[in-house]
Amino acid sequence: MSDSVDPMNPTEPLGKLQKPATAIPSMAQVSKERRTAASTVLQKIRTSHPRASRIPDTVFAVIILLSAISVFAIVVLVAWQLIDKSRLSLHQFGIGFFYGHDWDPVAGSFGAMPFIYGTLVSSFLALLMAVPLSIGVAVYVTEMCPQRLRAIISFLVELLAAIPSVIYGLWGIFVLAPLLREYVEPFLARTLGWTGLFTGPMYGLGMLAAGIIMAIMVVPVIASITREVMTAVPQNQREAVLALGATRWEMIRMGVLRNARIGIVGGVILGLGRALGETMAVTMVIGNRPEIAKSLFAPGYTMASVIANEFTEATGDLYLSALVEIGLALFIVTLIVNALARLLVWSITGGTARVRA
Amino acid sequence: MGVGIEVRGLNAWYGKNQSLHSIDMTVAANHVTAVIGPSGCGKSTYVRCLNRMHETIPEARAEGSVKVGEMDVYGSGSDPVEVRRRIGMVFQKPNPFPTMSIYDNVAAGLKLNGFRNRKQMNELVERSLKLAALWEEVKDSLHKKSGASLSGGQQQRLCIARALAVEPEVLLMDEPASALDPISTSKIEELIFQLKQHYTVVIVTHNMQQAARVAEFTGFFLMGSLIEYDKTEKIFTTPADKRTEDYITGRFG
């Protein structure tokens, strides 16, 4: 800022006036000082970010990157091990492995259909019971519950998710199965036996028990996602429906559930993913017999259960390889199901949903 | 045909805070009445009490007498669902149903009320869209376009059509044009002018020029009380209360 008058040495303008002891700096003076101050800060930054500190920064970044890559590496490793160790069985049986109805390791026949059937039926049964219950709970907590109860009930539902599978199984064997055997199954046989679904000997343990236990385990998953997507529906949608003259249920149906339905479907699919991979509780109550039966009272066997039960007893490489191949199939199916679910849920909540699987 | 509204001694609370103090107001049938006032004066709360939307907020309640035609809104036998069917509401931010087509949006209220006859529904939807001055623009894509795919001004007219489809006697509008651009705003204002032939309209607005353009009667609210209520012309030219005058001349708010 060039000025014709040098403020440090004022000549004519100040004239006879005494220069004050502490000269009030003029604009030019102040700006010059400011420039000096700025360059000092810059200098400080430059000196404290010398080349030397770039090395620790780079090292740190590399370490962090490696951690992130480890996630990939692990998934790849898991997939590779599954494929590698099931090669023998894949080679031997081909695609027929999954059609075969006969699982008799002693005789050397390895057909995985009973397990696929068991997995699908038990999961489907579980979802059949869990979906209405989960949506019901979610609707209650989000739209009907008094404010004070809201936190308590949602905490309790989440607590259901914290109970380990083996404890569900323990409870299933000693509490649920006798209950089914003594009361529920006879009742079902009497009333609905004609359907063919509720016939045969009543052990308590079997497909029905497995379905019920899995339903309880899957409810927290579906309920929490349903709650999240319902809460994400803006309040003005609810008001719009109410203002037309709707009852509370009609408001929920048209204003909330309708808007949230994609996310709810995602939640259900995620619940399916959880059910498909469920191992311990199912193993403990399903009866573990590799048979395909129509009745829900009959024992069954799932893909996860056969691995859990027979892996350490597997005699021979082919046997083990067959079990690993079942594991591979499970891996691929749950991968697809979970990926689909995440896509659906993220499309609603914009990638921020915290899914407690 | 619209009906008149008689409000006597209306009080409203949010939890412990009283937001409306003993409001008395007679709204004339088939006229447009504006409710103006600074932010937080209770004008939105007031209007939401007329169709019992206020109580849908947790911890909110209202007491007093509101008679819409012969319907005693807060009477002992009164059903809020029926009240809200007969008093329509249009909100500040247009809120069409995004998962429904234009047709389904307008028909939503009809379906709720158990309407099944397709032919009658088609007629009613067309009539409502015509009343809302939207028919010409959407008649070819009624079922193809979703409610959310329209422009802001069109969405608001869609919401008006939706509200009109259930044949209310009164139409409440809570700052219906404040989220819209000037051209859409003037279209809405034109619309309101037409609507008063069939309905009684109460419009909340923070825009005094809008009130002057559109409404025949105006009520000025301040801190939960109705300060002055008279013909719009009188309010804006010779207000009786000093506070009204201060607000009109821009001394506050």
Next chain:
Amino acid sequence: MPNLSAQSAPQQVGLVRRLTNAGATTFAVAAAILVLVPLLAIFAYLVIKGIGSVNWAFLTQTPKPPGEVGGGMANAIVGTGIILAVASVIGVPLGIGSGIYLAEYGRNRFGDLVRFTADVLNGVPSIVIGIAAYSLVVVPQKHFSAFSGGVALGIMMIPTVARATEEMLLMVPNVVREAAYGLGIPKWRTTLSISLRTASAGVITGCMLAFARVAGETAPLLFTAFGNQFWNLKLNQPTAALSLQVFTYAISPYDDWHKQAWAGALILIVLIVGAVAAVRITTSRGMMKGA
């Protein structure tokens, strides 16, 4: 012109709608109750059936041979501790590292891919992870081990810890980081000493949640840690674990073992609920601190 107000029999329509509304409300309430009943039942049974068998002998002795009454799960309790320690050593650093990547370096397509992969890993059935751990660790080592069990559980901890770390770090306002940079603090220092420290409460929450989740896992341990009826403190030998022991005892034919299964389950649930409760307390305190 059809007139709704004059619609015939409005009362009848009203009744159906009112009934539907009441029905829906009843269903929702019933669903809430029905869902909570098993929760209460499980906890009640755990306490009723388990508390009787949780005694000093149970907590300090190892199992007796099958059929003999008595003995305890001391080795299983310790074994669980060892396996979880190994799991944490693997899972926590990798999880936090991945979380830091996602929050601080990975706001891009690659980061999205990592996040997606972490979610995929989260969804892999635990028994499949067990197969992989068996194949990667047990087979080359030629024996079952606590280490392999820890590897399996550690892998399962990573996605939970990573997600929590990322979320918490994202909540640290950018101005805090900029203030640090402005003072000349290098990025690595800022991330560790400032961002991570601010987010520490939430990160600890995530670690404890992951911990609680894997503490109860049984399936992956079936052919990694394998279980052991005797004491074992060595990392490369088969080791007992609470969850495994509960499973083995529950499916056995012995009454006494059934009782001990309940006791073991009770201890396991106390451990897990304790961790979850601690999480809740730290979160509420953490909120106060970070606010």
